[in-house]
Amino acid sequence: MPLARAWSVALYGVDGRLVEIEADIGLGLPGVHLVGLPDASLHESKDRVRAAVVNSGRTWPNRRITLALSPATLPKAGSGFDAALACAVLAACGEVAQGELDGTVLIGELALDGRLRSVRGILPSLLAARRSGARRVVIPAETLHEASLVDGLEVVGAARLNDVLGWLRGDQKLPGPPPLTVVPPDEPPDLADVVGQKSGRLALEIAAAGGHHLMLVGPPGTGKTMLAQRLVGLLPELAADEALQIAAIRSVAGRLPVTGPLSLTPPFVAPHHSSSVAALVGGGSGLPRPGAVSMAHRGVLFMDEAPEFGPHLLESLRTPLEEGEVRLARAAGSVRYPAHFQLVLAANPCPCAPAHNRDCTCPPTVRRRYLGRLSGPLLDRVDLRAELLPVTALSGLDLEPGESTSAVRARVLAARAAAQDRWAEHGWRTNSEVPGPALRTRFRLSTSVVAPLEQGLREGRLTARGSDRALRLAWTLSDLAGRDRPDEAMVAAAMRFKEQQVA
Amino acid sequence: MATKDELGRRGEDLAVDYLRGTGLVVLSRNWRCRDGELDVVATDSTRLVVCEVKTRSGTAFGEPAEAVSRQKAARIRRVTQAWLAAHQVRWCEIRFDVVAIVAPPGGEVTLQHYESAF
Numbered sequence: 001m002p003l004a005r006a007w008s009v010a011l012y013g014v015d016g017r018l019v020e021i022e023a024d025i026g027l028g029l030p031g032v033h034l035v036g037l038p039d040a041s042l043h044e045s046k047d048r049v050r051a052a053v054v055n056s057g058r059t060w061p062n063r064r065i066t067l068a069l070s071p072a073t074l075p076k077a078g079s080g081f082d083a084a085l086a087c088a089v090l091a092a093c094g095e096v097a098q099g100e101l102d103g104t105v106l107i108g109e110l111a112l113d114g115r116l117r118s119v120r121g122i123l124p125s126l127l128a129a130r131r132s133g134a135r136r137v138v139i140p141a142e143t144l145h146e147a148s149l150v151d152g153l154e155v156v157g158a159a160r161l162n163d164v165l166g167w168l169r170g171d172q173k174l175p176g177p178p179p180l181t182v183v184p185p186d187e188p189p190d191l192a193d194v195v196g197q198k199s200g201r202l203a204l205e206i207a208a209a210g211g212h213h214l215m216l217v218g219p220p221g222t223g224k225t226m227l228a229q230r231l232v233g234l235l236p237e238l239a240a241d242e243a244l245q246i247a248a249i250r251s252v253a254g255r256l257p258v259t260g261p262l263s264l265t266p267p268f269v270a271p272h273h274s275s276s277v278a279a280l281v282g283g284g285s286g287l288p289r290p291g292a293v294s295m296a297h298r299g300v301l302f303m304d305e306a307p308e309f310g311p312h313l314l315e316s317l318r319t320p321l322e323e324g325e326v327r328l329a330r331a332a333g334s335v336r337y338p339a340h341f342q343l344v345l346a347a348n349p350c351p352c353a354p355a356h357n358r359d360c361t362c363p364p365t366v367r368r369r370y371l372g373r374l375s376g377p378l379l380d381r382v383d384l385r386a387e388l389l390p391v392t393a394l395s396g397l398d399l400e401p402g403e404s405t406s407a408v409r410a411r412v413l414a415a416r417a418a419a420q421d422r423w424a425e426h427g428w429r430t431n432s433e434v435p436g437p438a439l440r441t442r443f444r445l446s447t448s449v450v451a452p453l454e455q456g457l458r459e460g461r462l463t464a465r466g467s468d469r470a471l472r473l474a475w476t477l478s479d480l481a482g483r484d485r486p487d488e489a490m491v492a493a494a495m496r497f498k499e500q501q502v503a
Numbered sequence: 504m505a506t507k508d509e510l511g512r513r514g515e516d517l518a519v520d521y522l523r524g525t526g527l528v529v530l531s532r533n534w535r536c537r538d539g540e541l542d543v544v545a546t547d548s549t550r551l552v553v554c555e556v557k558t559r560s561g562t563a564f565g566e567p568a569e570a571v572s573r574q575k576a577a578r579i580r581r582v583t584q585a586w587l588a589a590h591q592v593r594w595c596e597i598r599f600d601v602v603a604i605v606a607p608p609g610g611e612v613t614l615q616h617y618e619s620a621f
Contacts, residue, residue: 027620028617029601029620029621030566030569
């Protein structure tokens with residue numbers, strides 16, 4: 001048969017599209033012509049596929065072969081189409097029956113000797129294949145662990161092109177995915193390790209309960225980093241759909257662990273301050289790859305030494321913070337990655353940062369400029385600011401032992417459950433997700449309760465967005481206290497947290 | 504004569520026999536002009552068939568037909584214009600074929616005919 005079809009998947013971010021690959025053997029000089037907007041790496045697959053087919057002991061048709069990737073208008077990139085291209089050609093020259101390829105999606109890069117190599121993004125590809133009604137999928141054997149997350153689809157892993165051909169003909173069996181293993185969450189660092197820092201702990205608890213963005217300011221060595229690392233331990237386990245979303249992002253980034261791909265622990269990502277914008281929000285040549293903000297999806301993005309991050313890095317965070325996703329447009333196309341993360345900033349009060357503020361030797365302008373590197377619009381999105389005080393004693397009677405993670409986590413989970421009950425019918429999960437207008441209309445608080453906010457607005461100490469954020473914080477405080485709505489004292493406290501003067 | 508020229512000569516003889524077998528009438532062989540050479544010019548009585556013959560002793564350096572590159576195809580078209588002018592042929596349909604021959608020393612000779620190759 002001079003015409004054959006095979007199917008594969010093209011990835012755009014974490015969204016996949018089924019791609020139909022047609023092979024036609026026609027008149028003309030021998031050669032391979034690939035059409036359908038392939039990029040450079042896909043153009044090279046002509047040579048890879050041919051070598052792989054020949055080295056697998058099959059005959060390559062010495063004719064003019066036209067390979068069309070459809071939909072033709074979508075730019076396609078990468079080496080994951082190799083297996084499907086090889087099978088389409090072999091079907092066109094009659095080595096494989098077309099009926100065996102129907103309903104089968106083939107994914108994988110071919111090595112010149114006919115081995116099937118792994119590609120990034122198997123998990124989202126499988127999800128796309130299932131969505132488009134494929135019956136069975138062949139993936140590289142090395143990536144089978146990713147397939148254990150997808151059910152309702154026959155997935156097999158092949159190590160060589162010959163295995164795939166044998167399996168298509170029905171002569172050979174191929175292994176399916178291993179049983180799903182959920183990673184038992186690592187024992188998170190315990191909150192009890194942090195010495196003192198009552199206000200820091202409180203801020204951390206509130207941030208965990210309401211999903212609020214947090215900023216910790218204090219001299220070096222007071223436990224900012226320790227506190228931030230303990231935030232993940234306070235958060236509830238991820239829901240199944242969230243865990244799958246994160247696994248898909250990691251799969252696209254090529255960072256899905258082989259042992260136990262599904263993790264229910266919220267991710268904790270701490271980029272260094274020398275990171276590039278591309279590393280932070282996503283980027284790279286061709287179709288952009290996910291950055292730190294997406295790797296921290298449904299988890300914590302911790303920016304230690306926040307003022308050391310370049311201004312363009314900090315500003316690039318503003319849109320994902322507001323919208324919960326990043327859209328990256330490049331010449332090759334635009335992709336969308338989810339980026340719903342909780343931001344934790346940590347900073348020293350000034351460049352010299354002595355243990356006690358009174359020993360600071362920085363000129364006032366330097367001091368002011370240091371935290372001024374964090375722009376107003378960014379800080380306006382941070383709900384909670386906590387100042388950490390120097391630790392004055394490591395042991396002694398005046399030092400009460402801190403609460404452990406499990407004790408605080410119980411309170412956080414109770415508060416989150418209360419918030420979820422309240423907002424469930426509107427589709428919000430935490431207080432921080434509730435839009436401002438809803439807080440001011442449907443869930444409006446009485447005039448006397450919001451009096452501190454009104455006063456703050458009138459005196460110009462608070463922006464309109466700032467007052468919405470203080471309201472959200474007040475709801476979290478009431479959830480933690482076990483009340484059904486905040487009172488005046490809570491609103492006032494929320495406002496203090498919001499506008500606490502740092503530096 | 505160098506071995507490769509001998510091989511080419513032998514291949515061309517084979518090709519001509521083959522083409523005659525398919526019912527073509529051979530008009531010129533190894534027609535040369537300043538721009539180059541046409542291996543075989545033949546006709547099937549309705550159109551002109553210009554045939555490039557490529558012979559190799561093995562496929563270690565690729566299939567013989569692969570050696571007909573875009574530049575080579577362009578040169579054959581150009582030389583064909585010269586042939587038409589020299590023989591005062593005006594309008595006619597032209598077909599460009601490639602005959603690829605693999606003749607391993609002491610082995611079996613295979614011949615592949617690509618009609619309308621370019």
